[in-house]
Amino acid sequence: MSDGGTSRASEVERGSARKTAAGLTYLTGFGNEHASEAVPGALPEGRNSPQRAPLGLYAEQLSGAAFTEPRAHNRRSWLYRIRPSAAHPAFTRTDNGTIRTAPFTESVPDPNRLRWNPLPEPPVGTDFLAGLWTLGGNGDATQRTGMAVHLYHANASMERVFSDADGELLIVPERGELLLHTEFGRLHVEPAQVALIPRGVRLRVELLDESARGYVCENYGAPFRLPDLGPIGANGLANARDFRAPVAAYEEVAGPVEVVNKFCGNLWTAVYDHSPLDVVAWHGSHVPYVYDLRRFNVLGSISYDHPDPSIFTVLTSPSDTPGLAGVDFVVFAPRWLVGEDTFRPPYFHRNVMSEYMGLVEGAYDAKTAGEGGFVPGGGSLHNMMSAHGPDRETFDRASAAELKPQKIDDGLAFMFETRWPVALTPQAAGADHLQPRYDDVWRGLEPHFRA
Numbered sequence: 310m311s312d313g314g315t316s317r318a319s320e321v322e323r324g325s326a327r328k329t330a331a332g333l334t335y336l337t338g339f340g341n342e343h344a345s346e347a348v349p350g351a352l353p354e355g356r357n358s359p360q361r362a363p364l365g366l367y368a369e370q371l372s373g374a375a376f377t378e379p380r381a382h383n384r385r386s387w388l389y390r391i392r393p394s395a396a397h398p399a400f401t402r403t404d405n406g407t408i409r410t411a412p413f414t415e416s417v418p419d420p421n422r423l424r425w426n427p428l429p430e431p432p433v434g435t436d437f438l439a440g441l442w443t444l445g446g447n448g449d450a451t452q453r454t455g456m457a458v459h460l461y462h463a464n465a466s467m468e469r470v471f472s473d474a475d476g477e478l479l480i481v482p483e484r485g486e487l488l489l490h491t492e493f494g495r496l497h498v499e500p501a502q503v504a505l506i507p508r509g510v511r512l513r514v515e516l517l518d519e520s521a522r523g524y525v526c527e528n529y530g531a532p533f534r535l536p537d538l539g540p541i542g543a544n545g546l547a548n549a550r551d552f553r554a555p556v557a558a559y560e561e562v563a564g565p566v567e568v569v570n571k572f573c574g575n576l577w578t579a580v581y582d583h584s585p586l587d588v589v590a591w592h593g594s595h596v597p598y599v600y601d602l603r604r605f606n607v608l609g610s611i612s613y614d615h616p617d618p619s620i621f622t623v624l625t626s627p628s629d630t631p632g633l634a635g636v637d638f639v640v641f642a643p644r645w646l647v648g649e650d651t652f653r654p655p656y657f658h659r660n661v662m663s664e665y666m667g668l669v670e671g672a673y674d675a676k677t678a679g680e681g682g683f684v685p686g687g688g689s690l691h692n693m694m695s696a697h698g699p700d701r702e703t704f705d706r707a708s709a710a711e712l713k714p715q716k717i718d719d720g721l722a723f724m725f726e727t728r729w730p731v732a733l734t735p736q737a738a739g740a741d742h743l744q745p746r747y748d749d750v751w752r753g754l755e756p757h758f759r760a
């Protein structure tokens with residue numbers, strides 16, 4: 310249950326950080342009451358708020374749910390820290406850079422199928438926060454509804470600390486390993502894994518490679534949870550035991566530390582005289598975690614037809630209407646296709662939900678790969694009711710394919726699927742890396758009708 314405290318000095322050098330990352334210890338499970346102390350005796354026994362917290366620490370609660378939310382969904386953690394979070398100077402506004410927040414009203418929602426190439430190379434010295442670039446989203450952060458789709462491209466580690474009051478951050482790396490220094494301890498995340506930083510939890514992102522690229526779903530709504538399994542039974546899809554939370558690790562840094570706070574769509578900054586990553590022990594359920602998408606237990610048809618991709622849901626953020634997610638995180642992981650007399654790739658469809666898709670590696674079975682196609686680091690948006698599905702090449706190939714068992718193991722794609730249309734930021738609508746002729750992939754689907 311304990312891990313040594315960490316000083317920033319021991320991690321500045323890249324080689325040692327990689328060693329640290331490899332040796333990280335984790336707590337396992339989803340939605341648990343976890344507990345961890347970096348120094349033995351730091352965690353109070355039998356109560357949350359003793360008259361004097363152990364070792365001269367300050368006790369502080371971080372609530373991710375209203376105090377009164379049902380027990381099954383209530384989320385809070387108790388942090389035992391060197392200084393209370395309240396000990397900070399005033400925040401002042403700072404530039405939002407390329408980060409935007411819902412409501413997204415600057416451009417007219419677009420019914421067209423859209424596809425982007427990866428973000429261009431950022432200027433030298435771009436950290437994770439400066440490298441965040443908002444594509445669009447929906448809802449309203451102040452109403453705690455909806456979500457934003459961001460991409461990031463960074464080439465420097467953060468010196469500053471960031472927290473997001475507007476939502477939780479689901480980080481989906483596509484290139485480059487990250488070491489996430491959080492109030493709860495450290496998480497290592499690499500492509501094919503995802504990390505979740507709960508609302509309000511402070512974090513510093515260290516790059517373990519020259520540069521890092523990926524996607525972020527900022528979820529303003531109910532915290533992501535595991536989907537119910539219904540008739541699937543008690544096991545399958547993402548198994549709870551594969552989620553890993555950090556063990557406590559703290560920084561005792563004297564001197565100025567910039568802390569940036571995203572609040573109702575704007576960035577605010579304050580210079581602290583210490584690092585707020587100074588939590589020596591904690592317990593609770595509002596915690597960051599990592600999950601390896603390669604652990605996803607993919608279920609599918611073993612008879613005929615292509616099941617709806619809801620069967621690939623890793624995490625869901627329910628809205629106030631049962632079954633209608635504010636956002637689902639869906640993964641298209643390696644799997645066998647065995648359907649008989651079946652068109653095996655994704656079908657042609659129009660969906661009341663809106664679909665943003667990204668690619669972590671390889672290719673996706675409905676979309677032709679390669680230059681100008683659906684490429685790792687790129688993304689597509691098929692908004693509410695827009696017609697899409699296999700491109701012409703895929704349709705021709707799959708309609709003629711011999712239907713022997715086939716392993717799809719050359720890619721890892723994912724989808725943020727949301728109940729509300731995704732409105733674009735002007736920077737996404739006018740991006741140089743927006744592909745101008747995406748519609749052409751469905752050209753040449755000629756009628757074959759014979760009466």
Ligand SMILES: O=C(O)Cc1cc(O)ccc1O
Nearest residue numbers: 617618655656664675697698
């Ligand atoms: O459009 C997509 O590629 C995503 C998707 C995949 C699938 O297998 C079925 C429906 C669907 O929207």
Ligand SMILES: [Fe+2]
Nearest residue numbers: 660664691697
């Ligand atoms: Fe789709």
